[in-house]
Amino acid sequence: MTLTSFGPANRIKRSAETHPLTWRLRDDGEAVWLDEYQAKNGYAAARKAFAEMAQDDIVQTVKDSGLKGRGGAGFPTGVKWGLMPKDESINIRYLLCNADEMEPNTWKDRMLMEQLPHLLIEGMLISARALKTYRGYIFLRGEYTTAAKHLNRAVEEAKAAGLLGKNILGSGFDFELFVHTGAGRYICGEETALINSLEGRRANPRSKPPFPAAVGVWGKPTCVNNVETLCNVPAIIADGVDWYKSLAREGSEDMGTKLMGFSGKVKNPGLWELPFGVTGRELFEDYAGGMRDGYKLKAWQPGGAGTGFLLPEHLDAQMYAGGIAKVGTRMGTGLAMAVDDSVNMVSLLRNMEQFFARESCGFCTPCRDGLPWSVKLLMAIENGQGQPGDIETLLGLVGFLGPGKTFCAHAPGAVEPLGSAIKYFRPEFEAGIAPVSAAVPPLARPIVVGA
Template identity: 95%
Template sequence: MTLTSFGPANRIARTAETHPLTWRLRDDGEPVWLDEYQAKNGYAAARKAFADMAQDDIVQTVKDAGLKGRGGAGFPTGVKWGLMPKDESMNIRYLLCNADEMEPNTWKDRMLMEQLPHLLIEGMLISARALKTYRGYIFLRGEYTTAAVHLRRAVEEAKAAGLLGKNILGSGFDFELFVHTGAGRYICGEETALINSLEGRRANPRSKPPFPAAVGVWGKPTCVNNVETLCNVPAIIGNGVDWYKSLAREGSEDHGTKLMGFSGKVKNPGLWELPFGVTARELFEDYAGGMRDGFTLKCWQPGGAGTGFLLPEHLDAQMYAGGIAKVGTRMGTGLAMAVDDSVNMVSLLRNMEQFFARESCGFCTPCRDGLPWSVKLLMAIEKGEGQPGDIETLLGLVGFLGPGKTFCAHAPGAVEPLGSAIKYFRPEFEAGIAQAKPGVPPLARPIFIGA
């Protein structure tokens, strides 16, 4: 995995003014521990927040900056913070960091936690101060063993320096922080499933309302934010709203910078901190270097396996939520994948849907039964044994498992790439449909009402 914030010509250096998330990174990829982090202005924003800002002012600053969730959903962070109760008698409340990064083709949070663990801790410390939470948890993907080691060391360093624990910075404010490793379930990326898992329950999403801000961990007010989201907070507090808004490119409705990447058979796969509003073509050609020799770009996904496929002609779309929505899908995590011309789309979708079917919590029928059904159909088509009507059945499943049809967003995300693949590459699916044999009736097909 590479991380660079400049193009192949090395023209753009990382600075605190332009790259708030990555300017402190070491060239050798080693973690930035406390002494070095503080030498690079680390915890200065936290000291400012504790000494000079009222708690409500911190919330308002984040809201005014327009920070949105970086986990894929893009909900405004300040608005989410504002949902926490104002009642001072509710003094037990929690801050959870969603570090269960299991979206296929996404590794941005891993880089932050492994190399800049104190940036996340500072972001959580400021957020805890704003939200009046006395305890925080980093719910970490269990496979991220290196991140767990680095985060736990950083937490101990912060405790020893008086930046966590009792009476932080002489303010009278207490905040404990724990690293909790999960057992490896994709569904824990959904905030209420994460809460259930943290409590020791099965990782099923909860019915909303009530929302976690009212009834979260152990029935107490809880705020859940993504790693990259929390890592943006120190720079916003330290540099102000106007500076943060100035970082994005003209035309972007989202503010600040974003960790973006490209994987697949590109010349320079990696991860870069870029301003919202750069075009996907810049990301693909100037940073990822285009396709390797001998390969041609067939299609691409803008932000993880749960986003729809786009064609090469869509590369001029701007990388922000509204820009990607204009070409028919979601930005997701912002880490794109290039699919080359040697890949059969049926096989690729069968692989994806197998993952999503396996990771379903099984709580609601459309997801529990619909995703395995799609896998069986795709396996048959992949073998050339598909039956007439299978493609229509798959499209029916795409509608039946779409937004608003299931208990959470797992199934809609799972079928979005399937629907787009059939839309753009239907002949590849049709090639797997066997000719009907005389006298052999097709399998019974469902009727999708309203799909």
């Protein structure tokens, strides 16, 4: 898979004015270390934030920019920062970077950490200054060994340059930063499960409230932000709110740029920094190059395995949260997957639901029992042994595991693609239902009340 922010056939020139996240990338794909990063105006935003801006002004600037979380939830970053306590007597606070990128079909944070580790560190440094946090952790997916190596080297470079540690830039502000590799659980992408794992506990989501801003790591106020979110902060501080807002396309309610991509049997799978508001068709045709010869686009997911399927006619939707919501699903991580016409949707969904069932923390009954149930039904349908009523049972599970029905958002994300696949490709599911004469007696089948 290509990790690149180049445009179609590398024809689009990246610049600081249009590509705040990726303009510093090297053409050879190697990491940008401290000397080169500073030669490309690195840490200038941090110096500005420390020398010219009050801490509350940094928070307000990020809030005014309209920056939203880039991990999939899309919560306004400045609003989240504003939830941290104002009480100056609380002198122990934490900043956590959620780098547990385990969403299938998603690899945007990996590129940033491997190739621009100092951009993340600068974003965390400015954020720590704004939030008055004295210690930060990058909670990293354990399989990202190259990212871990590069981040640890960048942290040591920043320490040696006086950009981390004690009395940073002569300001009297102290900030320590550590890279923590996780044990490999999808559920750690949920911020409170991440906190539990960091503390050495089982990675179960916590009951909210209290929210991490009040009671987080080791009971102290904590802010958790995604890698890409934090990497946006330096450009906002350096170049201002109006410029940042101007990057998005007309009609987009989300500001700035977004790392977007396409995987699957497309001609040019990859990753690109694009303005919010580009259409799915631009992303698919102009950047991903359309389908490979001999394949047709059957369906696509706009932002990871936990988003609903869309059809080719939905490609004209604008790629921002509200634009994708208009066609019935979520923007998610912004990295799309193309499903070609050789793929059986039942088999694809069985594979997805197996993943989500395995990654459930098991804390709440609907998720713990409902997802394996969906896998069993899908396996039967896939093998032509489905029974009358199985599709209705699956739809019942989609409802029972939907938003607000489970302890966290894991199950709702898991069943969203299932519901959309049945909606658009029901005949493929019906083809796996055995003839009535071969049906198992009703009492031997599980019953979902209200299905």
